[in-house]
Amino acid sequence: MFADKLYINGKWVPSNSDEWVEIENPATRKIIGKVARGNEIDVDIAVNAAYEAFKDWAATPVAHRITLMEKVLDFLLDNKQILIDLEVKELGAPKKWAERAHVDGPIARLENYIRLVKGYDFVTDLTHGRIVRDPIGVVGCLTPWNYPLGQVMQKVIPAILCGNTVVLKPSQNAPLSSLILAKAFDHAGFPKGVFNLVTGRAGEVGNALATHRKVSMISFTGSTKGGKEVSAMAMESVKKIALELGGKSANIILEGADYKKAVYTNLKSCFDNTGQTCAALTRMLVPKKHLESIESIVVEMSNEFTVGDPELETTDIGPLASKKQFLKVKKYIEExxxxxxxxxxxSVPDSYENGYFVTPVVFSDVHNHMRIAKDEIFGPVISIIPYDSVEDAIEIANDSVYGLSGAVFGPEPLAYEVAMKLQTGTVYVNDGKRDIDAPFGGYKQSGIGREGGIIGIEEFLEVKSVFFKKETVYQL
Structure with a gap:
């Protein structure tokens, strides 16, 4: 796929750089496409287009915004197989996972945002006034490569439905699905300037967005290090920021839990997407006196996961996304x-000549002070940490700069009591299932703000309090 243009102000236009970013298939190491390498000039043009479009779009009735967004939904549904094939190729996601997590999931998010906005009250009347929720302005969306379409949906869709205009900068490693999304907005007939796409490198396009004076908000998903850098630039002009960052999530397995269920859930959480999930359960906390029996279950179940060609239906785990990721994960395993x-x-991965494949790794006898227990590895690597008491387990789980996700398996109500003491944005208790209306985000250095559900919608709104005489009634 060769995308020689950017989508700015309702048109496909060439970049001012006349340069390209190559897209590599991590399973074959072959170049499968190129996208335009946008630069600061392109960002300025896109932001100005979004800025000019904002006034009219903010005044557009919500019902009409929804009608246009439903056309985006229809386009994506019609092109679902193309999206699946793209994620298999640009990310190395196995077919089953590409369909479920990288296409069906994001489309479901889009549908849900439409449903939520249909019923959302942007105005709340008070005794002496009202609360009005206004769109913010131009939103710069900086998205990662590990869930290329999913993270875009969490930002672009609610932002635009709320009346904001958007400039999207997708990851340079996995931008192809965003091009399909741009085609969807174009096909739906959105007013020019409401949605803009500038592909390119983070240090060029991302930094230009973060510092642009006409951008009112930056919504960023990526590493904690990257989030700190972007937010520092954005705060020079006191932009609103939303950051979804790293994690090192703990799964506390209590004595008396269903150990097989607890282990399998842990392995799936980490091994799916080849460990490249910020909320993956990468620390398995187990009762010290049951360490040996739980290790046996881990070894047995780990053999059930097939690593290989993501094009095959039988593959569970594909390659890591890039050479950079391969070398990073290899270094942590050696560490x-x-x-x-x-x-x-x-085992320690060897050559990446035939693709960036890494066999899942599980370490035991890990202590929380080790780097493999503290750092976000972003690969299929799990640390088993034994604990002496329930209080000890809670302390270990919370002893992290991160607080994104977590899980507790064990007898209730003890499992619930432990879950309530964890300093993390999401906690699963036993076989709890995620609710699409629930917000997602983290404590501590896992981020600022939330995505998903009503709270995720409200991230893209400003709140205004209006006061007037009690007997006066103003119709909006």
Missing amino acids: GLNEGARMIVG
Whole structure:
């Protein structure tokens, strides 16, 4: 796929750089496409287009915004197979996972945002006035490569439905699905300037968006390090910021839990998407006296996951997304051995000549001070940490700069009591299932703000309090 243009002000236009970013298939290491390498000039043109479009779009009735967004939904549904094929190729996601997590999930998010906005009250009357929720302005959306379409949906869709205009900068490693989304907005007939797409490198396009004086908000998903850098630039002009950052989530397995269910859930959470999920359960906390029996379950179940060609229906785990990721994960696995952890599953990856494949790794006898237990590895690597008491387990789980997700398996109500003591934005208790209306985000260095549900919609609104005489009634 060769995308030689950017989507700005309702048109496909060439970049001012006349340069390209190549897209690599991580399973074959072959170049499968190129996208335009946007620059600061392109960003300025896109932001100005969004800025000019904002006044009229903010005044557009919500019902009409929804009608146009429903056309985007229809376009994506019609092109679902194209999207699946793109995620298999640009990300290396196995077919089953590409369909469920990278296409069906994001489309469901879009449908849900439409449903929520239909019933959302942008005005709340008070005794002496009202609360009005206004769109913010131009929103710069900076999205990652690990869930290329999913993270875009969490930002672009609610922002535009709320009356904002958007400039999207997708990841340079996995931008192809965003091009399909741009085609969807074009097909739906959105007013020019409401949605703009500038592909390119983070340090060029992303930084230009973060510092542009006409951008009112930056919504960023990525590493904690990247979030700190972007937010520092954005705060020079006191932009609103929303940050969805890293995680090192703990799964506390209590004595008396269904150990097989707890282990399988943990493995799936980390091994799906090849461990490239910010909310993955990467620390498995187990009762010290049951360590050996739980290790046996881990070894047995880990062998059920098939690593290989993402084009095959039988593949569970595809490659890591890039050479950079491969070398990073390899380094952490070596670090784990050097720190004295005991590898009970997997091996140190060797060559990436035939793709960036890494066999899942599980370390045991890990202590929370080890780097493999503290740092976000972003690969299929799990640390088993034994604990002495329930209080000890809670302390270990909370002893992290992150607080994005977590889980507790064990007898209720103890499992629920433990979950309530965890300093994290999301907690699963036993076989709890995620609710699409629930917000997602983290405590501490896992981010600022939330995505999803009503709270995710309200991230893209400003709140105004209006006061007037009690007997006066103003119709909006």
